[in-house]
Amino acid sequence: xxxxxxxxxxxxxxxxxxxxxxxxxxxxxxxxxxxxxxxxxxxxxxxxxxxxxxxxxxxxxxxxxxxxxxxxxxxxxxxxxxxxxxxxxxxxxxxxxxxxxxxxxxxxxxxxxxxxxxxxxxxxxxxxxxxxxxxxxxxxxxxxxxxxxxxxxxxxxxxxxxxxxxxxxxxxxxxxxxxxxxxxxxxxxxxxxxxxxxxxxxxxxxxxxxxxxxxxxxxxxxxxxxxxxxxxxxxxxxxxxxxxxxxxxxxxxxxxxxxxxxxxxxxxxxxxxxxxxxxxxxxxxxxxxxxxxxxxxxxxxxxxxxxxxxxxxxxxxxxxxxxxxxxxxxxxxxxxxxxx
Numbered sequence: 001x002x003x004x005x006x007x008x009x010x011x012x013x014x015x016x017x018x019x020x021x022x023x024x025x026x027x028x029x030x031x032x033x034x035x036x037x038x039x040x041x042x043x044x045x046x047x048x049x050x051x052x053x054x055x056x057x058x059x060x061x062x063x064x065x066x067x068x069x070x071x072x073x074x075x076x077x078x079x080x081x082x083x084x085x086x087x088x089x090x091x092x093x094x095x096x097x098x099x100x101x102x103x104x105x106x107x108x109x110x111x112x113x114x115x116x117x118x119x120x121x122x123x124x125x126x127x128x129x130x131x132x133x134x135x136x137x138x139x140x141x142x143x144x145x146x147x148x149x150x151x152x153x154x155x156x157x158x159x160x161x162x163x164x165x166x167x168x169x170x171x172x173x174x175x176x177x178x179x180x181x182x183x184x185x186x187x188x189x190x191x192x193x194x195x196x197x198x199x200x201x202x203x204x205x206x207x208x209x210x211x212x213x214x215x216x217x218x219x220x221x222x223x224x225x226x227x228x229x230x231x232x233x234x235x236x237x238x239x240x241x242x243x244x245x246x247x248x249x250x251x252x253x254x255x256x257x258x259x260x261x262x263x264x265x266x267x268x269x270x271x272x273x274x275x276x277x278x279x280x281x282x283x284x285x286x287x288x289x290x291x292x293x294x295x296x297x298x299x300x301x302x303x304x305x306x307x308x309x310x311x312x313x314x315x316x317x318x319x320x321x322x323x324x325x326x327x328x329x330x331x332x333x334x335x336x337x338x339x340x
Contacts, residue, residue, distance in 0.1 A: 001135070002130050003022075008138050009146075009148050011039075011136065012035055012038050012042070012138075013038070013042060014042060015043050015111075018134075020102050020132070021135040021136075023126065023138065024113070024116075024138050025116040025125075028141075030178065030179060031140045032115050032116075032117075034179050040054065043111055043113075044083065045081070048082075051078075051081065053077055053110075055084070055086065057085075057087055057088070059087060059088065059089045059093075062094045062097040063093070069098060069101040073101055073104070073110045083109075083111070084110055085111070086113045086114075088115055090114045090116045091125070092123055098125065099128055102132060144171075144175045145174050145179070147171065150170055153186050159186070162199060163200060166201050166205055172282055173185065216244065217253075218285075220232075220249060221253050222292075224331050225257070225289075225292040226338070227335045227336070227338035227339045229335045229336065232328075232331055246315055246324050246327035249331075250330075254305065254308045257301060257305055257308060259274075259277055260296060261293075262277060263293040264294070270290045273293065274290050300337060303337060307334060307337075308330065311326060311327065
């Protein structure tokens with residue numbers, strides 16, 4: 001059977017121990033590994049591996065001994081409790097051996113957990129699990145985690161209360177970071193909040209969140225939109241030293257000024273315009289961007305977007321002009337335009 005969406009999130013957090021097996025596949029090995037770790041930990045508990053209730057085998061072992069997976073599901077250990085037979089990096093060539101293990105599976109046997117890379121809809125391994133009445137197949141893709149998944153990650157880290165604003169920040173952070181980095185950040189927040197019974201607030205998230213290139217690019221856009229010409233040069237030197245690409249700066253600034261233009265041209269006013277943007281603006285920047293949109297006005301923002309479009313074309317052309325110098329000049333022009 002197929003497993004997706006909210007059903008998959010709930011299953012990974014609390015899997016059904018009487019299911020014969022689970023296939024987790026996807027193009028991102030890190031995302032697949034994190035889901036596999038989560039579901040195995042939920043099945044056998046924190047002491048399961050130490051009690052030898054987890055049998056791990058690479059797919060290459062099945063090529064040498066096709067019955068190895070079936071034997072692993074039947075083997076009994078010294079310690080009582082649920083068991084897992086984990087097959088790693090499976091491909092369609094292992095499908096016959098996996099099929100035999102699923103056909104031989106009986107209640108009380110080890111749950112079969114299989115991980116694989118990207119599988120097509122016609123994949124023999126994928127169809128085996130999708131068509132099986134007592135097994136699941138879950139595809140893991142690059143979509144950022146939704147609210148329910150973020151809440152599950154928070155609970156696993158011991159954080160049970162988070163304010164609405166903190167959840168908004170965490171959702172934005174989940175879009176920017178890789179899954180592993182996001183989980184590490186949540187664990188860092190949990191340590192930061194250790195012994196603190198108050199709900200999670202944005203300041204807690206900000207204190208632990210890593211500074212990303214996207215955040216630096218957003219800072220540049222704010223500096224320009226607020227016409228802080230003196231701050232622009234030193235900040236750009238710092239970003240250049242960190243290897244930030246001028247095209248990245250141009251894309252970020254264009255995105256920011258398009259948001260301001262949408263807000264300034266909204267029939268309900270800049271405040272309503274900022275509120276209607278999707279994805280939503282981080283609440284900490286909302287008032288700031290409303291002020292920027294009102295200060296610039298729709299017509300000057302159109303001029304700003306024209307400058308950024310011309311700059312983007314120059315950066316992507318065969319021009320021999322130094323790219324960072326071209327970008328800096330355009331940003332200074334924008335900042336000066338904002339002063340008028």
